[in-house]
Amino acid sequence: MPYPFTLPTTSSTPLDAFIGSPSHPSLPLTATTQRSILRDALKKHKRLPPAQQAAHLGVVQDAINGYLPYILGIASAFTSGRIGDEPVVVTNVKQLQTEWRLTLSATLPGREPPRSPLSGVWNDVAFVLQTLAYIQVQQARSQLQILYSSNIPSPERRTAAIGSAMKYLLEANSVHNYILNLHTQDPTSAPLDTVNSTQVALAATALAEATLITVLKDDPYTTAVIQARNKDDKDWMISAPSIPKVRAHLFARLCLCASDHAQRAAASLAPGTGSLDPSLLNYVDDLRRTSRAKAARFLACDAELAGKTGEAIAYLRGARKELGLAPLEQDASKRKGWKGLKQTFAEKREDRKVEKGSDDWGLDAGKLEEARVLEWLEVKWVKMNDTINVQAIPPSEPLMAAMPSGREYHTPKPYTPPQLDASLLARLRAPLDPHQHAFEGDEEDSGxxxxxxxxxxxxxxxxxxxxxxxxxxxx
Known part of the structure; x- marks a missing residue:
């Protein structure tokens, strides 16, 4: 599942104290007001309980869309002397200094990440866009949460949620790719959150998640396992759950493509690029493992449909090794001992996180949920193979090594940032009132x-x- 990014917060920065505009005197003052609105929205979002933060994401996104045209216009005026088709003169009163909290950096347990002082306009633009990408990922998480709850949604609601989540993740991918092309003043002094290697990794991670969601849309096995553990479900009294045939080979290649994207993200976040949060590094590795395990599971389904039950079981066992799980015991229909009790407790704890909407559910990139599906299928097929087919189970290593190549599904569109309207830009030519002050926000500027x-x-x-x-x- 998408990574639960934490939205950063920023300091109070009067842009009109750093930037002047002889041609458009009201531009720095209005930009300061819009930045204060964004700062207030981020601080209020951080103080909300996790269950209420999803509903507040739209407020923060509106504040970002209100501030982006101004700060991008100022940056464009510094670079080219124009905003759109209109000439705009912007001068530096002094070097712009802003502060943003680094939410991807590793910190001591129990401590908040520090604020990092940033110089220049483009660094501020990069963090605003980074926050927008985090919001898109969080909105995708809120859409996918209903798919893993105990209440099975209707097919129409499921399709709508998956389509919305896919759109949000592709937008996040486009935003991260846009940040790569920003004109940062000094790449060596850029913070860890916005350096090129981090942006490449986050863009690849969002694309991998969007590719896996494409498979989730037509994956009946995940839904069947969720329905099987729902205590309130009574459909089994009427008829056994029907598993429709899937395009298993195509889905396997899509999952392998997602694994390739996750591998590229892991390479960009390799040790030596900085002190990143270990949970993000573990998440990217789990995403790669989960993608390959899903691919092996779909190849197992393809083999089982062809009557090769032994080969299908070998693929499932190879998928469990890919996830780093121990082989199932001989009688896996009943979990026994401390290991079975521990596994059951971990699954129930994850279910409670999903029901409560905790901010750390799905931190394993769906690894636990995929392990449930693999266990459900292996128990079912091993029992069938022992009583009916009696086929030999080959070793899984040669099958995992001979998996096909990945296939790309999405073609992300480039991100188009909002721009200042020509009529609004004309009103910014108005001279400043000596008694007029920018809105500085309702929230205190505390650390x-x-x-x-x-x-x-x-x-x-x-x-x-x-x-x-x-x-x-x-x-």
Whole structure:
């Protein structure tokens, strides 16, 4: 499943104190107001509980779309002296300094990632676009969450959710590719979140996830396993679940293509490029493993439909090795011992995360869910092979080594950023009112956005006494 990115926050930066425009005096002031609105939206989003953050993503996206035309226009005026077709003069009063919180950097447990001081306009543009890509991935996660809940959605709702998630991930891929082409002033001083290697990895990861979603749309086995563990499901009383035939060989090649994208992402995030969050590195590796395991599973389905049950079981066992799982025991229909209890507990914990909408569900890139499908199929086919077919099970290594090449499915479109309207740009020619000030936001510019702004009651103090968050009260 898509990686649960954390939206970064930024400092309060009066752009009009760093940038001037003799031709359009109101441009820096209006841009400052739009940036303050974005900063407030990011801080409020961070303080929301995880279950409420998905509904607030649209507010943050609107704030980004409101600020992007201004900051991109200023950057374009610095580079070419024009915004669209209109000449615009922009001058540097002093070097622009902004701060953004690095959410992809590794930090000590329990501590927030630090804010990084950034110089120049293009670095600010890169972080705004990076935040937009994170929002697209988070919206894809919220769409896919309903597919893994205990309540099976209708076919129409399932198709709509998968289509929306695919669109969001392709947009995230296009945004990351757009950041690659930005005119950063000094690539050596760019933060780890926006360097070219990170953008290549994030773009490849989004494309791999979008490719896997293409397979998920017509994958009946994942739905059958989810339905089988639903205690409230009564369809089995009427008829056995029917598994329609799938284009197994085509799906296997699509999964192998997703694995290739994940491998490219892992190579871009290789050790030596910086101190990245280990959870992101583990996620990319799990995504590669899950993609190859899915490909092996579809090749197993293709072999089983052709009557080669032994070869199908070998593919399933090869897929389990790809996921790093131990082989199933001889009687795998009932989980026994501490290992079975531990596996059942891990699955129930992941199910609770999906139901509650926790921000860390799916952090294994669907590895646990794929392991459930592999176990369900292997138990079923081994029992059938022992009682009916009695075919020899070949070793899985030669089959895994002879898997076909991947096949590309998506052709991402380039990202087109929003631009300032000509009529709005003409209104920015108005001279400044000496008494006019930019909106600086309602949120305090503190280093820790998670600190509550409610007064702290001192234990043992006089009733009614309270203090702020500074902790400098004497009693």
């Amino acid at each position: 820790d956005e998670g600190v509550s702004r409610n007064p702290v009651v001192v234990p043992g103090a006089f009733p009614g006494a309270a203090t702020g968050g500074s902790g400098n009260t004497y009693y």
